[in-house]
Amino acid sequence: MQSVIQKAKRIIIKVGSSLVTNDGKGLDNDAISKWATQIAALRAMGKEVVLVSSGAVAEGMQRLGFDKRPTSIDELQACAAVGQMGLAQIYETSFRQHDVHTAQVLLTHADLADRERYLNARSTLFTLLRFGVIPIINENDTVVTDEIKFGDNDTLGALVANLIDAQALIILTDQKGLFTADPRKDPDAKFVHQAQAGDPTLEVMAGDAGTGIGRGGMYTKILAAKRAATSGAHTVIAWGREENVLLRLADGEAIGTQLTAQTGQLTARKQWMADHLKTAGKVVLDAGAVQKLRQEGKSLLPIGVTAVSGEFGRGDVVTCVDSDGHAIARGISNYTSAETRLIMRHPSSEIQAILGFLEKSELIHRDNMVLL
Numbered sequence: 001m002q003s004v005i006q007k008a009k010r011i012i013i014k015v016g017s018s019l020v021t022n023d024g025k026g027l028d029n030d031a032i033s034k035w036a037t038q039i040a041a042l043r044a045m046g047k048e049v050v051l052v053s054s055g056a057v058a059e060g061m062q063r064l065g066f067d068k069r070p071t072s073i074d075e076l077q078a079c080a081a082v083g084q085m086g087l088a089q090i091y092e093t094s095f096r097q098h099d100v101h102t103a104q105v106l107l108t109h110a111d112l113a114d115r116e117r118y119l120n121a122r123s124t125l126f127t128l129l130r131f132g133v134i135p136i137i138n139e140n141d142t143v144v145t146d147e148i149k150f151g152d153n154d155t156l157g158a159l160v161a162n163l164i165d166a167q168a169l170i171i172l173t174d175q176k177g178l179f180t181a182d183p184r185k186d187p188d189a190k191f192v193h194q195a196q197a198g199d200p201t202l203e204v205m206a207g208d209a210g211t212g213i214g215r216g217g218m219y220t221k222i223l224a225a226k227r228a229a230t231s232g233a234h235t236v237i238a239w240g241r242e243e244n245v246l247l248r249l250a251d252g253e254a255i256g257t258q259l260t261a262q263t264g265q266l267t268a269r270k271q272w273m274a275d276h277l278k279t280a281g282k283v284v285l286d287a288g289a290v291q292k293l294r295q296e297g298k299s300l301l302p303i304g305v306t307a308v309s310g311e312f313g314r315g316d317v318v319t320c321v322d323s324d325g326h327a328i329a330r331g332i333s334n335y336t337s338a339e340t341r342l343i344m345r346h347p348s349s350e351i352q353a354i355l356g357f358l359e360k361s362e363l364i365h366r367d368n369m370v371l372l
């Protein structure tokens with residue numbers, strides 16, 4: 001069996017609290033520096049990596065002298081705020097050894113539910129990856145309360161995989177992967193090498209966190225794999241301390257539990273767009289723009305648009321049609337319908353002069369578009 005990671009170009013790697021903090025004893029410099037070395041090597045192979053790291057609360061607890069997880073929200077948030085400094089510092093130092101820059105990205109549920117913020121997060125992450133930076137993501141714990149939390153970073157990892165169309169999600173944890181039951185409680189539990197993401201029988205096997213340090217346990221990892229698969233990403237759950245785990249996965253070795261996505265990435269992305277985003281209007285393209293989109297895989301520039309119908313805002317999905325009204329593509333607009341009417345037929349170099357600002361030189365970026 002080959003690892004699904006080998007072919008993946010864009011990968012989300014999620015590391016859990018107990019790993020990062022050495023079971024709550026404090027940030028594990030050695031382990032973190034090994035992952036940084038491996039991630040730097042993956043990047044050198046041309047892979048794009050985004051790290052989702054837990055551990056802020058666990059590290060903050062350690063720094064503030066809590067021996068068990070506080071129950072009040074304000075104390076948890078204080079721990080997260082303190083611990084996040086440690087996380088940022090240790091990742092920055094570890095990656096610097098490899099001349100790799102890191103970026104701290106703290107997200108909340110609201111950031112991904114709101115279309116404009118969703119797009120901003122997406123384009124910031126793409127830009128960081130283009131600069132060769134490793135984004136290090138965590139939930140912005142200090143501003144969220146229980147009701148609006150992702151709650152666990154397994155879910156956040158999957159949402160980030162959806163957000164930037166990653167091909168794979170690697171969840172590093174303190175077990176070798178999924179067992180048929182929690183191995184801490186059931187010594188007869190069998191290891192699951194491979195399954196389909198979203199298979200409901202997996203949810204029965206997976207229990208909650210075995211320690212007081214991690215949050216989600218195996219259950220949220222299984223749900224994360226299901227969610228990641230909706231945009232076509234495969235998931236691997238593996239032990240974070242396995243020697244060279246990331247490099248071996250990239251080399252094709254089937255370590256850990258592989259949960260494969262059944263739907264191809266493009267179909268999944270189209271489905272996602274269809275499910276999540278309503279079409280708010282139409283733009284009519286000239287023949288040159290149709291050719292650029294269809295044959296050359298390019299973004300849509302305002303100069304290729306000849307007419308606009310309907311009213312849409314920035315971040316809304318619009319349908320692109322040819323001069324006969326046939327649908328060509330669907331994508332997320334960087335400009336409102338009113339702005340598009342002003343800048344259509346104009347080169348992007350004139351957007352600033354016409355509107356008084358430049359949002360993006362494309363009306364719809366390729367990354368935010370599906371051909372129909």
Ligand SMILES: Nc1ncnc2c1ncn2[C@@H]1O[C@H](COP(=O)(O)OP(=O)(O)O)[C@@H](O)[C@H]1O
Pocket residue numbers: 015016017018019054172173174175177178179180181182183184205206207208209210211213214215216217218219
């Ligand atoms: N079926 C299962 N297979 C493996 N581990 C399981 C299973 N059910 C529950 N667990 C527990 O989930 C834990 C990992 O989850 P968690 O502590 O939240 O880790 P992390 O901090 O890496 O997110 C394991 O240590 C294990 O005790």
Ligand SMILES: N[C@@H](CCC(=O)OP(=O)(O)O)C(=O)O
Pocket residue numbers: 015016017018053054055056057058080138139141151152153154213214215216217
């Ligand atoms: N944002 C929290 C994440 C907590 C969490 O999900 O932990 P885990 O189950 O170990 O991934 C923190 O950094 O402590």
